[in-house]
Amino acid sequence: MFPQQRLKSVELVVNLFTIMPRVQLHQQQSTNMKKGAWSPEEDQKLKSYIMKFGIWNWSHMPKFAGLSRTGKSCRLRWMNYLRPDVKRGPFTMEEVEIVIKSYQELGNRWSAIAKRLPGRTDNEIKNFFHTHLKKQLGLKNVGSMKRTKRVVMKKDKDENEMTNIYADKSSTNVCNFSSERINANIITWEENEMRDIVSSNNIVVDDMEIKEPVILESNPEIEKNSNVGCHLCQFEYPHPCTLSGLDFFHQFDVLWDAQHLAIF
DNA sequence: AATCCCACCAACCGCCACCTC
DNA sequence: CGAGGTGGCGGTTGGTGGGAT
Structure with missing residues (x-):
């Protein structure tokens, strides 16, 4: 089911996506879009939206998430910063x-x-x-390399699993977090933080299957400072x-x- | 204290391959 | 089959903070 199908009827009226020509929307996206650093409010909007509806189309998502950002910008922010499985802190x-x-x-x-x-x-x-x-x-000369x-390989199902865990179009599941992680009892600091946010927002999270989670990482902020x-x-x-x-x-x-x- | 310089990194840009119509 | 849209990738930029002068 596409996320917009789950929107309230009022929202569906506002949803011009279905009638707006692609080109027009694309042009609209390239103008009057906010650039630069993301605010905590924007982060929260994007995070909440993806947790609720998953990733279905980066180009159109920002509009529904209430963000004046390009799809590319949202994707980058999610992939590099907001994703729950992103590891922070110094390299080991x-x-x-x-x-x-x-x-x-x-x-x-x-x-x-x-x-x-x-x-x-x-x-x-x-x-x-x-x-x-x-x-x-x-x-030397790395920059001029x-x-x-x-080499883009055709992705098989298994490869896609990781990136699609937030975008299961066919299910109503919100977020499975790291489905690749073998031990479901081990979670990262970020996941722990995310779970707090999720629970505070009363968002239903399915398939967590974590009874007594163990936080794998210490607080990256502390690690950073103690390095x-x-x-x-x-x-x-x-x-x-x-x-x-x-x-x-x-x-x-x-x-x-x-x-x-x-x-x- | 003010200014300059530099390292860091988040974010943007352009390109390209794949997908969809 | 071709055109346009989308997502992913690597290069680059610019804001920021901290150290040096």
């Missing part, structure tokens, strides 16, 4: 390693790299790489230079040379 040593290894393997295919880091977004990884790793690794040809950089390498993440007794970046160089990669 393991994540740094995965990013570096994945970059060697995949190049600047940030979305592909992000798939290897559950909870991290492509944007976050990209920013992290450009602000930390590129400089720390002394990489040729754009990697995008102490390594005194040896000036790296602000947890002691990479202590890894395997080798200088972290020397280790990377060795690996790099060994594989004779010429990405840059």
Whole structure:
């Protein structure tokens, strides 16, 4: 069932989507749209709307959610910030390693790299790489690196499952949270926070199946504040230079040379 | 105290592949 | 089959905060 079918009759009258030509709506979206940082109110509107109706069409959703934003902007905000399974806070040593290894393997295919880091977004990884790793690794000409040809695979059902958990068009389920998570008793700080919001808004959440949830992560804000950089390498993440007794970046160089990669 | 500089990162933009009509 | 719409991706920008001068 499409979300608008669940709207009240009054809302349906206002719903011009069904009669408005696509082009006209598209043009309307590109003008008079708010840009820049999202306010907490906008966040709440988008979050509440998606929790209620799921993701059905990014282009048309903002209108129904009461947002003067483009669909793209809403999508980006949701994917990179509001999504309950988005992991916040500093990268762990393991994540740094995965990013570096994945970059060697995949190049600047940030979305592909992000798939290897559950909870991290492509944007976050990209920013992290450009602000930390590129400089720390002394990489040059990364900015002028040729754009990697995008390889878009036809998505199978399983791959789609993760992105569609909020957009189950055929069911009235609101949100299953992370259906990929094996242990349903483990939730993240964000999920815990989300659940609080959900319960406070009296939104029905189906299929939670969490009896005694355990918060997997500590409050990212606390983590952020308590993070102490390594005194040896000036790296602000947890002691990479202590890894395997080798200088972290020397280790990377060795690996790099060994594989004779010429990405840059 | 004021100004400048720089790092960080959220958000925007343009492009492209896929989908739908 | 083609045109237009949509979503996803990577590059880039600009606002902000903190440190240096």
